Amino acid sequence: MTRKVALYYGLMGLVLAGVGVFQSWNVAFGIANLCLISAVMALGVNMQWGYAGLFNVGIMGFTALGGLTAVLVSMPPVQEAWAVAGGDLFLSFLSLVATVVAIVFARRAVPPIARLPVTVLLIVAGYFLINRFFVPATERIEAIDPALSGYLGGLGLPVLIAWPLGGLVAAGAGWLIGKIALGLRADYLAIATLGISEIIIAVIKYEEWLSRGVKNVTGIPRPVPYEVDLVEAGWFVDLATRLGATDMAEAASLFVKACYLVLFAAVLAVVMWFAERALRSPWGRMMRAIRDNRDAAAAMGKNVKARHLQVFVLGCATCGIAGAMLATLDGQLTPTSYIPLRFTFLIWVMVILGGSGNNWGAVLGGFVIWLLWVEAEPLGNWFMTAVTAPLPGDSFLAQHLLAGAAYTRYLLMGAILLLVMRFAPKGLIPER
Amino acid sequence: MIKVEDVTKNFGGIRAVDGVSLEIQKGSITGLIGPNGAGKTTLFNIVAGHFPPSSGRIYLDGEDVTELQPHELFHKGLLRTFQIAHEFSSLTVLENLMVVPGDQPGEDLRHAWFNYRRVVANEERVRERAREVVEFLEIPHLENELAGNLSGGQKKLLELGRTMMVDAKIVFLDEVGAGVNRTLLQTIARSIQRLNRERGYTFCLIEHDMDFIARLCDPVIVMAEGRLLTQGSVQDVMNDERVIEAYLGTGRKHKRVSES
Amino acid sequence: MEFANAFALLANFVIVPAIAYGAQLALGALGVTIIFGILRFANFAHGELMSFGTMVAILATWFLQAQGIGIAPLPTALLALPVGVLGAVAVAVLTDRYVFRFYRRRRANPIVFAIVSVGVMFVLAGVIRIVIGPDDQSFADGARFLVTYRDSKAAMGIDQGIAVKQTQVITVMVTLVVVALLFWFLRRTRWGKAMRAYSDDEDLALLSGIDPERVVLIAWTIAAALAAIAGTLYGLDKTYKPFIFLQILLPIFAATILGGIGQPVGAVLGGFIVAFSEVTVTYAFKRFLAYLGPEGWAPDGLVQLLSTDYKFAVSFVILVAVLLVRPTGIIRGKVI
Amino acid sequence: MSFLSATGMTGGYGGVDIIHGCDITVERGEIAVVVGPNGAGKSTAMKAVFGMLALRAGSVVFDGRDITRLAPQQRVRQGMGFVPQNRNVFVSLTVEENLEMGAFIRDDDISATKEQVFELFPVLAEKRNQPAGELSGGQRQQVAVGRALMTQPKLLMLDEPTAGVSPVVMDDLFDRIVEIARTGIAILMVEQNARQALEIADHGFVLVQGRNRFTDTGEALLANEEVRRSFLGG
């Protein structure tokens, strides 16, 4: 078993090295970085599905929250926005708190029959009260140089802080959602989480005062040096020449990627350690028992709801961390890019193909699928050229096929996925 | 010890349990019998907290436990088995047993992550106990088999085995005997008696095997059509006309004269 | 009078579109729910199956149009639909034979099926784009409207008209017929019951002498036929574009699960709920109220509960809320 | 050659063999009972006879025909009926639909048989429109047996049909099984209520660790001290 794991990881390393040799090391490092991020996400999903059988299809939302956190932590604050709207925002926040407090109190005070109407009444009143301050505040914020800013900005702190914080934010959201939806079974939970993640994305897209919405936030400060600075830095040029580099731009770019690689690998290692330790301890056994049979686990004294909530929150936090890492690497937050295919289903494919319930499998799945996702494109082009090679160049069929070369990416991605699943139907590294 | 007060349970239009009141005395081995569909399992489920009664209340040692969840009742010392085996199918037999103890430090992530030594020490103890149970159930060779791969009877044994992993106050057994070999069942009966005598466990068991009931139980409660039909000593109950008609039958009429 | 206007306004902008959209979702959801219910997995390739069937129907339509064959005022595509159905069924049966059967024999977990169906989805998506390209294809001919906005306005003699499209009516009718047929088939016929039995427990179905391969074949045939019909009608009403079918999958799944997995009637209810919640919750009542209010008066704002920005969010909120009250869907569905 | 004769069956679930050279035979109109400790391989042997398990060795001959290679659903058509030990009802189908599924392969009128089953298990008639998943354990067991009877098989195989049914129903059930056998149907059943079962059995097979340990008439086995002590609970 462990030999198989070692073999697969070895192979994966070889393939990446192959990319390095045959394409370029820049590509290989770039892919590896995203592989690492994907692996962290896959670990998050694996905790929920593999350990506990929770069918979360809302990964996208938690990833996006991580990304949002990266913006809110690292971008410089827009002083002007705070100046024109800070007061009103504070007031609307106060009204929100007041509304919540009022509701809590009222629900205690009134008899049960009156509870619902009173709550609804208070919510409506609160809604108007909050909007009274909130709407003008956001309008003022969004009016500030809309093409470039038009939002509150962030805290101007180092972006690395956003990684754990992104995890926390996602965990918070996960807790809230879990409280509401975890009673649902498998597929029904799935659609609920999917819905909630769409809601999260909608908020990030439309609440421009917070996130600039679809206008995107770009230029998130990096935790690593910039290439343009590196090529001018004496120490780097020295180092690179000593190592035999000729093209400084390339060396700088590689160096930056390597820095990210170290950071991401460290995060993955930490997450992995926690995940493995948890899974291998009685806690993991208990989770698997709950997954197998909720009723029996409950009868054996396991607080199924609390455990589900716990593991759900942990998984969401992990996805949040990965989301913050991704936004950091991209250097931007583009809400429109959060689509379920890329941020939910692809991650699921990673987990299942790697082997759900097995952390090493999930991580491997993350690597394999991301590599495929990226390399399916040149492979597809190559494939079509090869297929049409025997046809006369100007034949209709050849032209038609070549025009469709870009879409072989889908074809290949699917075909390889099907092949791997055929060869390892329980995942590359099954649970046991 | 357990007091059931006027409990009723409706499923849609079906009234599975209909105003049942009964008491289970501390230290007794109470039998619960009755025809199929009498509502015995439903009553168990209500007492063990799997769903709330439509009306009525449940008391454990005088405390109202009607609203409590199964896991909370477990921690109060109430254990139960399932009529249709609820094994953890992707766990091994040993793991199935090791899951049970409720106070394991390793089930708390703080210990699992930051205090692993304590977890390991406790694991040893739990494994020890699980091995004993496996021995007792006569399936030591299956210790590492996935529970999903067990035979029907073995699953029922495992179901019983789980209740032996902790020191319970009261154990509800739902047809542990069905599908279990009769010779082994005798061993089980003996150990129930022993646990009852030596450790003071209270038992309440549903069973259709009257020999088993007769041998172990006093008193016996009879349910039929969701209601309490009668209760009393085994003799009283077995000679009760209503019980014979509804449940026991006149018996043995099927004996076949061998044709040779 | 004013009341008539208000009603016409609501009918034109909310009721008619929502019914039509609901029926489109319902048709898609029926196909999904069959596979979900009988073969017990979420088939992510269903959108592409719809797309594929539609593509075949379009190719056939073009052929017919080139031959000058048509059934005006009905769209030619309806004539070509059987070909599309055949195409979709062929693809479905082939993928089952070469992909899904393997996992069925190994008793794979439903989630494995779902992931494998993602693979099928990718492959089909690639094939479709290579064959017909990623572009929009308009293939609707025949009369577009049953009642146009202008005509109805003139006929009713009020300010507001109600437009009803031919495809909308066809879709709604087809949906109703299909759901009735399906319901009857599953509840009353021998093979229908056999299919439900199979979905309960494959082994036991085997013991009853039910041929599992036959059940699977029927399920795929129904699902694929529904997919082709749904896709073609949708394409006629809106437009055919491969990319849409990935997007439409989301509301279709929402409808399926909301209605209760494996429940045809649920799928239809789910479709309408999703459609109506999308269209109504964010509706701006300004004009409506203006008609009902005193002469010459109109509300200042749009009188809108929420901006349309949140239309998906709102429909999902409703969905989650319904699920919280009925955790296995409106009509009690399967738990897989 | 017997009506059903399974000889030298060897096989298991992928890994190790569970049954080793197991023999089981039944004649028309006779009742054969398989007993043995838990995990002896009784259910496995039944599955092997029914073709739900790939055999590594051995053969199954039924009604003069070698059916070793037939798929289960084909064996049903040959006239075999089976009630497995677990998961033996369609939980989301109603009681009545469960019975109809039992008669799936029959093309004739099934209402008479259905009435017979309802007569045998009156409670099922009462619950005919309720999903089987909502029944009590014993009621389910009755549905399962009823479902198999609907097939009108030539050989009826029952894996612990009386597990969880109340004494009176068990008596009825055994009566009915005897009656069925008298009509010329062969019955093969696994039982843990072994004493009662052996009382009505023509033949008994005692299986231990996947091998035949004792094979004799029911009466003889009941009389055998060792069998009684080790397998029948004294």
Add this chain to the structure above:
Amino acid sequence: QEPVKIGMLQGFTGPTESLVKPMALGGEMAIKEVSDSGVFLGGRTVVPVRGDSTCIDAAAATAAADRLVTSEGVQGINGATCSGATTAVLNNVVRPNGIVMISPSATSPALSTIEDDGYFFRTAPSDARQGQIIGEILVAKGIKTAALTYTNNDYGKGLADSIQAAYEAKGGKITAVAAHEDGKADYSAEVATLASAGGEVLIVAGYLDQGGKGMIQAALDTGAFERFVLPDGMVGEALTDHFGKALDGSIGTNPGTDSPGASMLAKLAGGKGFKGDDPYVPECYDASALLLLAMQSAGSTDSAVYKDHVVKVANAPGEKIYPGELKKGLEILAKGGDIDYVGGTALELIEPGESAGSFRETVVENGKWKTVAYH
């Protein structure tokens, strides 16, 4: 000698896949023209290398760009298609590697001010400009109220903002604004809202084969609006082919001039079996041409060197070069002469390296686009 490679980094799959198809063909047509001319850098050939920027997946776009630059070794990039992907590639690949990138279609106003070290250009104008022009047209036509819908991305939002600002500054009234998501199954909710608010026309800042089309369809079907104002993303034959006379009276604007370049390109493209006047096809042709002309002017394929020649070849003074005349341009440059590349979009680069944006105003008459004025 090795052929020179140009990266075609476009959104081949994903929501812009159908827009990109002819765009890429246009871009590659220019490359072939240069390659076949035989006078490029002393007779070197040029080949395009495709990369998929997917439009929405910044990470995948970065990976594709990385591959183009570091593995394929392209000497310039024509791309990316969408503003989001463009920004990511600019920050993560273009600047680090110092490679010239010219986008034919990323029109977000934010790209005007982004830090680019002089490596990024675009042949499409910023949306800020188009908004003003639409505002002017509306006022000139005496349209007092309008409803506005935009595709919900940086392009749509940016354009909508600028239209609204310009129009309202001139006294018009936007009755309601509603975003629409591309690729959704149904748009009746959005149309219902806009209809309720009313307005003489509906401005649709979207894509003609995406949500924009869906919005028009739904608006026409319900009779909510009969006239539309259609910015660049909506102008194309496909739209009039689909709706025909139903669109009569609608107004369109897209980058363009009365220079003959556009129709020359359309003719060239027609010979190759695609439409030269589909959105962003001229821009894409021009982007490729500009890359190669700048290389020729600099006599080098080194980005760091030829980046300074891009503006030079694009703007006056010099001989005007139209589509199909790239050979002539290359020859002039080879001789050390100066050219003013006009191309299919009447290209004029302004600070900081983006198209000045002259716009063409069209109306639909009898189901056909008809040019009425230039701005």
